[in-house]
Amino acid sequence: MTPALPPPDPVEPKEYAMTRKPHFAALALAGMALVTCATQATPGFAQDRPGPGGSTVEVSNQGQEVYEQICQACHMADAKGGGEPGAMIPALAGNKNLADKDYPIIVVMKGRGGMPWFNGVLTKEQIAAVITYVRGHFNAYPDPVTVADIDRVVAADPPVPECNTCGH
Amino acid sequence: MSDVFTPPTRRALLTMIGKAGGAAALYQAMTVLAHAADSQFTGPPRLSGARPGSTVLVLGAGLAGMLAAYELTKAGYKVQILEFQGRAGGRNYTxxxxxxxxxxxxxxxxxxxxxxxxxxxxxxxxxxxxxxxxxxxxxxxxxxxxxxxxxxALIHNRKAFGGKPQPYRELMVDWKGHVSELLGKSLNAGALDTAVTAEDKTRLLEAMREWGVLDKNMQYTKSFKLGEQRGWERVPGGGVNGAPIPNDPFSLTETINSGVWQTLGFFAEHVMxxxxxxxxxxMDHIGKAFQARVAKMIRFNTRVTKIAQDDKGVTAAWTDTKTGATGETHADWMVCTIPAPVLNQIDFQASAQKKAAIRALPYGNxxxxxxxxxxxxxxxxxxxxxxxxxxxxxxxxxxxxxxxxxxxxxxxxxxxxxxxxxxxxxxxxxxxxxxxxxxxxxxxxxxxxxxxxxxxxxxxxxxxMPWILGCCANWTEESRAAHYQNLVAMEGRIVLAGEHCSYYGCWQEGALLSSIDAITRLHQRAMAA
The missing domain is CATH 3.90.660.10 (Polyamine Oxidase; Chain A, domain 2)
Incomplete structure (x- = not known):
């Protein structure tokens, strides 16, 4: 590898226009990237990491179990999130943003803020199952989310919703 | 050149070469000076001559923040650090x-x-x-x-050996042996005759025999020679039962199932x-050693709520998490090492590009x-x-x-x-x-x-962990291309630092290299202002 030396800083702060379309090459692969290996294992450059083991561990296909095995690590067992102001993990319980099923699909597939994407970590089946569970169990949105919904959102490729602590 | 009689320092020389020949020349020169092959580190920054009275506010007392405070103080700046936790060191933690x-x-x-x-x-x-x-x-x-x-030590895979762990030594030697035998078979069958010269074929066969510890028929089988690598049924001893007894290698299938090649590959990585x-x-002795140099500058239990700047200076508004008191700290310049998942939630006066970069940086767990x-x-x-x-x-x-x-x-x-x-x-x-x-x-x-x-x-x-909400920055090649330069660019009077601002993600080396780069640019800008 050739270490890239940093370019010099601009002398004056630039005027910033957000014209560039965010890069979502990873999402384009969503339909096929159903590997069990974690995105964290392919950072592009060598992070400190455990080695070949635990990222290949199998995750359930059942919605509640996916929630317990993956999501509750951050969103907590009661889905109420936590933390302190300025460093919050959003609640999923009673979260109005989940009324629109596309919203959690986008966030789970693409990540947002500190939350990584789970496209490539979980299968589309697992993602559909867990979103169905979270919307139905911790909220009052009983209509199921399907793999077809995920395919539809992936094809439309919408931007990640712009908010820092949605759900609060 | 004004002063041909004073030999330049290595740093000055490299800067000169960099200016004259660009990055490629600089890299080549660094290689010759025996630095670049292993590290971009060319020594501590040795900043000096800060304008009298100029001040720097550092957000975060992890390694990046404390290095910045330590080196900027040596350069003549008056430095303050705001730290969310009641301890210094950040992820440098024991x-x-x-x-x-x-x-x-x-x-x-x-x-x-x-x-x-x-x-x-x-x-x-x-x-x-x-x-x-x-x-x-x-x-x-x-x-x-x-x-x-x-x-x-052992390797355990639920799909191999009925779930029984096996020593890395035996699996590694068996992997080598089976692969050697297969390559030997391919070579002898002529399957690679279009890919290798006759001379290379001969040498490869010899190499496979020795490296793989194959027998005279190019088979990977039990032997005394093999026992010297993978171990024994009965190890060598003294006296009557001194003679060792070799044992059988594992089968190709079980060796593959163990996934040992992943461990071999892991240990082959440069950082491993x-x-x-x-x-x-x-590990926290490193953080404690930095802390001993900058302890008086740190304000603990201080949660930053807002970061702003204008053409005169920077301001961080904060809340004391113990007393509830609020306050503002002003300085001429700022080094912000707050991790992205938290910085993302702070009212931060920054460009849309900088904010997009922070928002696009999730942390792995x-x-x-x-x-x-x-x-x-x-x-x-x-x-x-x-x-x-x-x-x-x-x-x-x-x-x-x-x-x-x-x-x-x-x-x-x-x-x-x-x-x-x-x-x-x-x-x-x-x-x-x-x-x-x-x-x-x-x-x-x-x-x-x-x-x-x-x-x-x-x-x-x-x-x-309430002060970081993750382990370390999870970049991809795509997000690097879209956002990395926007993240690390000094914007007005504020520069970011930390492992997330480096290509050594999840390593302390990245935090320190990032900090040295950030404060070097900050100092250049401060001296040019």
């Missing part, structure tokens, strides 16, 4: 008996014996992380070898190669679990001294302590260090259930002793 681990949703009291510890964050320093090693030396941090590779080091007594055992049964009963045993279970690995070999009394094993799904699984458990899972899973390696010798455990789930 827990010991008497400590409390506070996660979102739980608290643990650590009861390890005197001298025992867990490094929940960084735990090993490759020999080429020259920035970390430099500052360890400069600040008087004592280092000792970290035992990275142990051929007598030996020699490795660790600070004696715990990791969990570390320390298990204190009554005695070093891995040494006394299994001749395993340091190193790592790998598993495909959620815990991912266990690692045996590098220090204190042959001592009596309790010792702490690293009982889990996963990324990915395994890390989420363990993090989502209560601390008590994490320990139970670590004991259940780790027992595959040492079933007779693991639970019987257990004393106490402690765990850290990084995504639940």
């Amino acid at each position: 827990v010991r008996g008497g400590d409390t681990i506070t996660e979102i949703g739980s608290k643990q009291q650590v009861t390890f014996a005197q001298g025992n510890y867990l490094n929940p964050g960084p735990w090993r320093i490759p020999y080429h992380h020259r920035t970390v090693l430099h500052y360890c030396k400069e600040l008087g941090v004592q280092l000792e070898p970290f035992l990275q590779i142990n051929h007598n 190669q030996t020699t490795m080091f660790q600070p004696k007594g715990g 990791s969990v570390k679990i320390g298990l204190e055992m009554k005695r070093r049964f891995w040494e006394t009963d299994h001749a395993i001294y340091g190193g790592i045993s790998f598993t495909d279970q959620a815990i991912s690995l266990i690692s045996y302590p590098s220090a204190g070999c042959f001592t009596d009394g309790p010792a702490v094993l690293l009982g889990a260090y996963p990324f990915g799904a395994g890390a989420y699984m363990l993090a989502g458990m209560t601390p008590e259930k994490r320990i139970q899972a670590a004991l259940d899973q780790g027992s595959v390696f040492h079933p007779a002793e693991y639970k019987a010798e257990f004393l106490s455990g402690a765990s850290v789930a990084w995504n639940r």
